[in-house]
Amino acid sequence: MAITDKFRKPGRYFLVTFGCQMNISDSEKIAHLLEERGYQPTLELESADLVIVNMCSVRKSAVDRIYGLAEKIEHLKKSGHKIEAVLTGCYLKSAEQRKLLKIFDLVCARPDFFENPEYLSQPAHYHSFFRAYVPIMTGCNNFCAYCIVPFTRGREYSRPAKEVLDEVKKLAQGGYREIWLLGQNVNSYQGKDGHRTVLFPELLSRANAIDGDFWLYFTTPHPKDLSDQLIQVMAQSSKVAPYLNLPAQSGDDIILKKMNRPYVIKDYKNIVNKLRQAFQENRKNEEKRLALSTDIIVGFPGETEAMFQETVKLMTEVEYDMAYIARYSPRPLTSAWPLGDPIPEAEKIKREKILNEILKKTALKNNRFYLNKTIPVLIDYYDAKKKALFGKSRAYKTVKIDGGQDNLIGQVASVKITEAGSWGLYGKIK
Numbered sequence: 001m002a003i004t005d006k007f008r009k010p011g012r013y014f015l016v017t018f019g020c021q022m023n024i025s026d027s028e029k030i031a032h033l034l035e036e037r038g039y040q041p042t043l044e045l046e047s048a049d050l051v052i053v054n055m056c057s058v059r060k061s062a063v064d065r066i067y068g069l070a071e072k073i074e075h076l077k078k079s080g081h082k083i084e085a086v087l088t089g090c091y092l093k094s095a096e097q098r099k100l101l102k103i104f105d106l107v108c109a110r111p112d113f114f115e116n117p118e119y120l121s122q123p124a125h126y127h128s129f130f131r132a133y134v135p136i137m138t139g140c141n142n143f144c145a146y147c148i149v150p151f152t153r154g155r156e157y158s159r160p161a162k163e164v165l166d167e168v169k170k171l172a173q174g175g176y177r178e179i180w181l182l183g184q185n186v187n188s189y190q191g192k193d194g195h196r197t198v199l200f201p202e203l204l205s206r207a208n209a210i211d212g213d214f215w216l217y218f219t220t221p222h223p224k225d226l227s228d229q230l231i232q233v234m235a236q237s238s239k240v241a242p243y244l245n246l247p248a249q250s251g252d253d254i255i256l257k258k259m260n261r262p263y264v265i266k267d268y269k270n271i272v273n274k275l276r277q278a279f280q281e282n283r284k285n286e287e288k289r290l291a292l293s294t295d296i297i298v299g300f301p302g303e304t305e306a307m308f309q310e311t312v313k314l315m316t317e318v319e320y321d322m323a324y325i326a327r328y329s330p331r332p333l334t335s336a337w338p339l340g341d342p343i344p345e346a347e348k349i350k351r352e353k354i355l356n357e358i359l360k361k362t363a364l365k366n367n368r369f370y371l372n373k374t375i376p377v378l379i380d381y382y383d384a385k386k387k388a389l390f391g392k393s394r395a396y397k398t399v400k401i402d403g404g405q406d407n408l409i410g411q412v413a414s415v416k417i418t419e420a421g422s423w424g425l426y427g428k429i430k
């Protein structure tokens, strides 16, 4: 059942999104669907007739935040407020989340919401006028031992190539400057184009060939599907930004095997080296440097101190620009769930801290590379309190620019980098 079938009288809607860019993208489709049917957005929960929570179950902490919001909704309902509440997104049909059923009037786990994964074809109400997310596939077939995505989003489905490319073209014509191709396992894309199957390197190359002045990103790739052909396409396609998030998850081969990640660290490092070499050979100036980020989980069941030291080694050697370090939290239905959570939280916090210290140093070292260089920065927003503009470089570095005007938002400015910190760059508009 679609949300609008149940709630026939259009009113004001309050849409909250938890989680990743895929969820943001899904919310953009929900917003479009509602507004097409006469609903108006509101930024206040109290003034809404319809609340939609697009949830994330990837970590327990995300689910806990949803309970906090659910309590507010329950309180509003009890105090006589006429409000209908819908829960969608990565909802897990598990004991842990069943309690949410009592608070929400309608719970539609992802595959039911738009009935099938072809919901990706629905138009979107983009959240920004210069940055856009284009979902190219959804779901995942990999079943990493810690991950609930294959249970909440189902198996992989790739959107037809023409549809993806038409959306990119429309965005480019509309003046969008930053376009992301999204998928849980983006580089295993296999979309139809007539009778042919288009693989991710071809899709990326065809997106790159679209006219327009835009920067092209994609996320999240799986190392096992990062082919030599994709590396070449990335390095040779001028619109593809010199930034990549390549999740390692652990630096230890035994843990990787337990996580059901089908690669060893030697192969992972080999990919990193090939990527760096390809950018060195094909790009100009600062784009010769590929900014790399990763995802790491600390405290996966069975991770000994020696195994953790392998992750320390990986992070030290690869010298990441950014790392998203998560403390392991068991998720129902996953194959690691029966292993429990044997590593004490204090130990996980300690390991997380050690990795963050390494990251702080490597990120600072990498950021110093941009010192005194003049680079293009896409201006994101103006912070009136800090009297500064904030934006992103092509390598996806946050750049703080003192002064400036908010009429630059959504524009690309030439910025001379005057200072580098671990978490960003500082500069002046040239």
Ligand code: SF4
Residues within 6 Å of the ligand: 140, 141, 142, 143, 144, 147, 148, 149, 150, 184, 185, 222
């Ligand atoms: S590749 Fe692994 S971590 Fe990524 S969505 Fe699939 S199962 Fe989850």
